[in-house]
Amino acid sequence: MGQGEPGRRERKKAATRQALSSAARELFLERGFDNVTVAEIADAADTAVSTLFAHFPGGKEALVLGDGHERERALAEAVRNRAEQVTILEALREFLATRGPFDPDSDPRSRRVADLVVSTPALRAYARTLWTGCETELARVIAEQTGRDEDDFSLRLLARYVLEIPDLAGIEPDPPAALDAAFASLHRGWPGL
Incomplete structure (x- = not known):
């Protein structure tokens, strides 16, 4: 096995995570989020409920939306x-434009999952928590990239505003247009960023 390649155990864990997530999404799309139990998801993925929670301690919501670590890394990389x-704001708008309800090029299944998240209160609340949980890291990266102090209140404020956009603009009749309007406002408040 070459360096950097996952071992058998890691591949098996990843396969189990994928099986659980896929089973959950299919069941949620078929019957609705609130009409599916974790036991049914575990059964559909041929695993135990304890295995489901070992891989997804966040429960049913995490099966659809993950744990936020990938989101935080991807925001920082953007x-x-x-x-x-x-600009930083253009990079963040471009990043959000490829996510959930903003992505005009998403495949039909991804579109259905995005619609499920927006229309299910528990999923929408969890998604908002994941986004806003990235605030400290996003503010830190913006500070790093601009040479400003990490404790700069205006950067923390900007990070919070950016991270509220998916929740607010995602429920608008035209999410991509709402995304653009939100970033137009941010550009006026933080010119040059």
Whole structure:
């Protein structure tokens, strides 16, 4: 096995996580989030309920939306790895434009999952918690990229506003247009970022 390649145990864990997540999404799309139990999901993935919670301690919501770590890493990378001529706000808008209800190019299944999240109060609340949980890291990365102090209140405020956009704009009749309007407002408040 080459360096960096996952071992058998890691591959098996990843396969179990994928099986659980896939089973959950299928059941949720078929019957609705509130009409599916964790026992039914575990059974559909041929695992035990304890295995489900070992992989997804966040419960049913985490089966659809994950735990937030990938989201936090991806947000930070969007800011750090932007092209030289792309502003931080443009990079964040581009990043959000590829997520959930904002992605015009999503496949039909992904669109149905995004609609499920927006229309299910528990999933929408969990998604908001995941987004806002990235506030400290996003503010830190913006500070790093701008040479400003990590404790700069205006950067924490900006991070919070950016991370509230998925919840607020995602329920608008035209989410991509609402995303653009939100970032137009942020550009006025933080010119040059």
